[in-house]
Amino acid sequence: MAKLLMKGNEAIAEAAIRAGCRCFFGYPITPQNQIPEYMSKRMPQVGGTFLQAESEVSAINMVYGASGAGARVMTSSSGPGVSLKQEGISYLAGAQLPCVIVNIMRGGPGLGSIQPSQGDYYQATRGGGHGDYRLPVLAPSSVGEAVELTRKAFDLADKYRTPVIVLGDGMIGQMMEPVELPDDGESAREPESKPWAARGWDGSSPRAIINSLYIDPSVLEQHNLALQRKFAEIEKAETSFASERVEDADLVIAAYGTMARIARSAIRMARAEGLKVGMIRPVTLWPFPSEPFAQAARTAKAFLTVEMSAGQMVDDVRLAVAGRKPVHFYGRTGGMVPTVRDVLSRIKEAV
Amino acid sequence: MAVVFEKSRSLTDEILTYCPGCTHGIIHRLVAEAIDDLGAQSSTIGVAPVGCAVFAYNFFAVDMMQAAHGRAPAVATGIKRALPDRIVFTYQGDGDLASIGMAEIMHAAARGEKITTIFVNNAIYGMTGGQMAPTTLVGQVTTTSPYGRKEELCGKPIRMSEIIAQMDGTAYAARVSVHDPRHVMEAKKAIRRAFEAQRGGEGFAMVEVLSTCPTNWGMTPIEALKWVATDMIPYYPLGVYKDSSKGAA
Amino acid sequence: MAKLTILSDRCKGCGLCVEVCPKKVLGFDKKSLNAKGYRPASAIAPENCVGCAFCARMCPDCVITVER
Secondary structure, eight states: OEEEEEEEEHHHHHHHHHHHHHEEEEETTTTTHHHHHHHHHHHHTOOOOEEEOOOOOOHHHHHHHHTTTTOOEEEEHHHHHHHHHHHHHHHHHTOOOOOOEEEBBSSSSSOOSHHHHHHHHHHHHOOSSSSOOOOOEEOOHHHHHHHHHHHHHHHHHHHTTTTEEEEEHHHHHEEEEEEEOOOOOHHHHOOOOOTTTOOOOSSSSSOOEEEEOOOOOEEEEEEEEHHHHHHHHHHHHOOOEEESSSOOOOOEEEETTTTHHHHHHHHHHHHHHTOOEEEESSEESOOOOHHHHHHHHHHSEEEEEEEEESSSSSHHHHHTTTTTTTEEEEEOOOOOOOOHHHHEEEHHHHH | EEEEEOTTTTTTTTTOSOOOOOOOOHHHHHHHHHHTTOOOOOGGEEEEEEGGGGGGGHHSSSSSEEOTOOOHHHHHHHHHHTTTTTTEEEEHHHHIIITHHHHHHHHHHHHHOEEEEEEOOOOOOOOOOOOOOOOOOTTOOOOOBBBOOOHHHOOOOOHHHHHHHTTTTTTEEEEEOOOOHHHHHHHHHHHHHHHHHHTOOOOEEEEEEOOOOOHHHHHOHHHHHHHIEEEEEHHHHOEEEHHHTTTTT | EEEEEGGGOOOOOOOOHHHHOTTTOOOOOOTOOOOOOOOEEEEGGGGGGOOOHHHHOTTTTOOEEOOO
């Protein structure tokens, strides 16, 4: 495995190809354009499909069709485009169709800005569309981790028959870092067999019907209960996080994605000044790693959540800490990125 | 005695959920017969719309997907791109195709997507209770045009076959009716041709079928058939608007 | 001589078959209701049937089989 210097967006695209993704449907929007651009070049080389759809709405519905037909399929976008996809994402969740949706977040609301943001946390972790559902949300904090989590996203999608979100901010998408890509020999995998897929009915088994309509409320409730059991299973088995120097920490920082890297630098400086600061970095935003926060609430004196938002993940941290210790928040919005110095001064205020 | 007419194999035994006299059932049968004729039952995937035909997945004896409102051509595109050797069709109403799904149908045609679209035009939203459709005739009373559709407020109804025929990616576009047995036979030929165009890889194919909605038109089934002939066909002329095997009409 | 078989329980009594039959073979049995509460169409003059299948082609519910 050779190390390559790659942009986050391109690394995500290549990782998807190596995870067996052979269908990609997308639409241009900054700051994720390198994903569809890369796919338009690579898919023909591997016998796959790249199609630039007429809209995000169409792109996600093409994903629905390809996924329903059994393909490993991905789409990518950024905030405004992901909002447009929400109708389709709800249908995908309802019909239990696996796919990977990449959101390289930009500033919002509305057309917002094209600079990095983490303002789509609520949308991603609460389902995003209509109805009761959740989706696994994976948040890389480096290009290398983006490669790893893109692959994991496809596996989770197939394992649980669910859409999976890879939630990056504009910096993850745009930055270049050395990455190790799994070589083709190991990873050119056939997707596992999907007997539920609609690929033509030979009469030997029940017909495949890909559907999210259950007109009888009692039947729909059963469907919802089944979905909830699946979500509970995902919560139990797939929660992921990284903790750094939490054991002796008086102050525990909560941060994900690029924000965690900035926080790490601030923690290093704080430690150099003798302040006992650690960090819990959620890797899965849903399921949220509540347990390590609950644990840390026994030993730490306070928490500080730092985000590129007006305060979204902080709600989940507060739910996990459950009032046992104060949970402070620091964030900037609109594409403004907190600096290491900003975070360090907030650490000093909170300790 | 030999059987001269029986139910198509590509229909299930489910009782159709359409109102008495609604011609959706005739159109379902013609689609199923085309699939039978092509020997394509095991290689066909259908896409059901939102609207009265939302339960089409219960009625066609082929693998089916149910799509969000208007998005059937995008869903069909995803299926066809993943499984290029399969026969893929969408079955859509006028609100689904000509209103909320206008972008999807236009771009499927523009791309020459090798799918077949059955477009059922009954000039009204049936499932939701008789609201004005993009194809509602000027003057036609619906629950959201209680004084009749007014051209100055809503414009004129959209003629989809003529528009789709203009797209370079379209291999076949025709408008047919099922208001009497002769027209049913002509509709059958058009629908079969639309599936053959797909199998031959010629491009996008659409058949617009003028259909009835006795319930929401406030007519008996027989009156509704007559209204198709007297009121719909003059505004929506029948015919083949494009056939790539014959050149443009 | 041709023969019609009507699945009365699936008939919704819309009358399209009655309307298009050129030989007035079909009509409504005014005394009976089917399981769905509709008055089903039936062959009231079966001897006149020529097996043209107009009725079956117009039936929206596929309830008619025609033999000849």
